[in-house]
Amino acid sequence: MEFRHLRCFTILAEELHFGRAAQRLAMTQPPLSLNIQQLEASVGARLFERNSRGVSLTAAGEAFLPKAVALLEQAAQAAREARDVGEGLAGQLQIGFAGTVLYRGLPQMLRDFAAAHPRLRLVLRELSSAEQLADLVRDRLDLGFVHTTRVPAGFSQILVSSQPFVACLPANHARAKSKTLTLESLRDDPFAIVMRAVSPDYHDRILAACADVGFEPALGYELRHWLSVVSVIAQGLGVGLVPAALQQAGLPGVVFVPLARPLLPYDTHCLWRTERDQSALGAFLATVRGAAKPVHHSALTFKGEKP
Template structure:
């Protein structure tokens, strides 16, 4: 049974006349008769009663009409779905992100993208940079937003955001009301940081900045997420250097004070496997490029 057979059958079932049905199908009567015979042989039942005066549906033919119509509609829907997938209009995108991206334009990017691609399902996973590299390598993520320059050669990248570090202090801290401060003023303070295993680039950047300022930070707390760092600071348990975007976290009890000198910027990259052939991914990357620095 072929979809052509179903289409010919439905037109003949509506017209109940071989001549009119053939004209609608833009074919001659002999091919139409042959296709109906092939369909009846495939179904194993006679679908039409033919005489010199009329063409009528048999009971089997009447029962077959709704099923044939449903099969054709499903085939047409499958075709539309395939075309939409080829154009990146449907499907799923698995996106990883570091928590700071919630304050660096990711929600706005997602809202705009979903408005333009309502049939695409975007699935988000908050993961640190190292875990995202693993997931990207195993193709369990389509793309990720990371804070690392240690990128395997099979991944492509876009610089999405660049921001300075700022000091995160409890509002009760004597330096909290300063307009700016020198990093060396935090010497001897208990530091909260994202753990080296979670974000080695960040960890090394903080150590390097403190070394340049003339001291080694007293790392008292090592955490997995930026918001955990800010939350701990808000409880008065320590200080931290964090990306400027964390100002928007809105956690009570925290103050964010700029440094009095420029530091190495904290960069965010969008990564994806270069070899991935995915129209939905390409569409999302267009949105990333439009929003990137």
Template sequence: MEFRHLRYFLVLAEELHFGRAARRLSMSQPPLSLNLQQLESAVGAQLLTRNSKSVQLTAAGRAFVPAARALLEQAEQAAALARDVGLGMAGNLRIGFAGTLLYSGLPEILARFQAKHPLLRVMLKELSSSEQLIEIAHDRLDLGFVHTTRVPPELSQILVASQAFVCCLQQGHALSRKRQLPLKMLEGQPFAVISRTASPDYHDRILASCADAGFKPEIRYELQHWLSVASLVAQGMGVALVPEALRQSRIAGAVFVPLAAASPSASGEPVNPAVSAYETHCLWKTGREDAALAAFVAAVRSASDGIKLMPSKMKSVKNDARLG
């Protein structure tokens, strides 16, 4: 019994017509009939009956269909595993990420990638952006998903997403029912912010945006993770500006209100300045020749049109001074 016998039989079982099956297989009918006879001889049972009007599966043929399909699938899986090992697609791939990525499509990327490369063990480590840069520099991470533009020039990167900031309020807050919220309306409210040590870029950007809106935020809480920021707000302890992806966290008691778009005054200055976008970059060491790393980078690129992690068109960037 050979694998080609199984493939030919399964096509015949689907078509129940020698002519159509032969056309699908790009072969003539006589060799197709001969291969079926060889398979029946190897199995020791008649699998198909045929006459001038029809082709039918026998009871033995019906029972053999799922077994033949399983044998072919196992053979294909074995071949894929062997290819992965031969190409270096076995071992460990160490990936860093920030917590908000759990609500922005990273799990979908990982599931698809792992299904395609089952011998490759993907290891995740939750770290701040600055921590990931250190880990990649010391080869303790292969790749990271960061939220910073302060990237060393020796790293290659992909801009994978750019999302808006929204206002996070406790459900029932006086401002929580507004459809849009001018940033100025948060003046005098106790603020929860991401700490400067965890995310210096966005800590400073939030403060700068409040200053542009004409007030200095009353910072009561500095936290290490965006989820902690939103959870604290949900308990009624303050307000915050957080990445829009946190809407997907469904934190009980938290409401997310879009910020009003910037609008020019008579002098041309913005009345409601917007907080700059929250960007996600995928980055790795330039010049690394690693098949597993290259395959994962390709998976991130190909996912751009399919999942929430990639709401905007992806752009590859290598040593780009604008992002460094």
């Protein structure tokens, strides 16, 4: 039994006339009759009665018709879905993100993409940069939004945004009303910081910045999330250096003060396997490029990225 047999059967069942059915099928009557005979042989029952009065369905044909129609519809739906996936119009993407990206354009990217591609499902997973890198290498993620320069071979990246580090202080801190402050002025305060296992680049960068001005910070709290760092500081339990975007979190009890001597910026990159063959991925990357901060357009393409 082949789909062409089912197509011939359903059209003949609608027309109950070999001539009209053959015309709709763009064939002559003899091959139509042959297809019906082959189908009946495959089914093991007569599906049509043929006599001088015309053509009619047998009881077996009546029972077979809805199943044949359903099979053809399922095949057409499967073909449509495969075509849509191939063209990047359907399917799903597994996307990793570090929490601060929620304040650096990710929600708008998701809204824009959903509006343009309603049949593409985005599965979002909040992971540290280190966790994302591990999952990207194992192909458990299609792309990730990471805060690291430690990019494995075979991956491409887009610089999505760049932001300064600022001092985060309890609202009642002695320097909370300063317009700027030096890092040295915090040497006697306990620091809250992201764990090295979660964000090794920025953990090490903060410690190195302190070492550059002559002190080793007392690490009172090492936490998994930047928001947790800000929350601890809001309780008056320490100070920290955090990405400026965290000001948008609106947590009470903290202030953010620019540094008199800025550190290297906190960069967000979109990262994916260069040779990954997936149309949906290309569609999402187009949205990412469109949302990347204009000030960084000259630096969007990195070695290994396809134009």
